[in-house]
Amino acid sequence: xxxxxxLIVEDNEKSRRLLRDILQARGYQTIExxxxxxxxxxxxxxxxxxxxxxxxxPGINGxxxxxxxxxxxxxxxxxxxxxxxxxxxxxxxxxxxxxxxAFQSKPIDINEILKLIRxxxxxxxxxxxx
Numbered sequence: 001x002x003x004x005x006x007l008i009v010e011d012n013e014k015s016r017r018l019l020r021d022i023l024q025a026r027g028y029q030t031i032e033x034x035x036x037x038x039x040x041x042x043x044x045x046x047x048x049x050x051x052x053x054x055x056x057x058p059g060i061n062g063x064x065x066x067x068x069x070x071x072x073x074x075x076x077x078x079x080x081x082x083x084x085x086x087x088x089x090x091x092x093x094x095x096x097x098x099x100x101x102a103f104q105s106k107p108i109d110i111n112e113i114l115k116l117i118r119x120x121x122x123x124x125x126x127x128x129x130x
Contacts, residue, residue: 004049004121005029009039009065010083011057015106019052019083022110023117034058036065043075049121052104055084055095063098070099079120083108 006023010016011034020030031046033039036057043051051069055062062082069075079101095103101120104113 003027003029005031005046006117007039007043007046007048007051008032009036009051009057009062010034010054012054015054015083015108018108019113022108022114026114028117036060036062040065040068040075043069043078044072047074048078049124050117051078051080052083052117053080053100055082063094066098066100077124079124081113081116081120 006028008016008019008030010019010032016032016034020032023030031042031048033042036053037059039051039053053062053065057065062084066080066082069078069080080099081102081104082095082100083104083106084095085106092103102116104116
């Protein structure tokens with residue numbers, strides 16, 4: 001059973017709750033934010049195994065937040081998955097350029113996102129230092 005900490009950065013309460021429920025049912029621990037600014041702070045404080053980042057957020061967007069996380073030596077190693085309803089080809093290119101490790105479109109495919117999360121955590125060799 002997984003115990004890794006996953007940070008969910010999502011401004012839509014229903015989407016955030018869905019992700020939390022899916023992850024917690026699989027044994028992951030979760031922390032949540034509805035803004036990128038708070039998400040960055042939480043990532044710096046808790047150093048999660050992975051971040052699920054919505055792109056369209058109030059304040060700075062998910063792409064800018066990813067750039068900031070990548071620029072910080074403490075958080076640059078954390079895999080970040082872009083989660084968005086915007087699946088246009090040019091959007092995907094922008095997402096890749098921002099340094100996301102993967103892309104998950106909405107609506108969420110539960111099996112797909114769980115496999116993606118497990119694969120990314122395993123690839124990055126997460127070690128909980130707490």
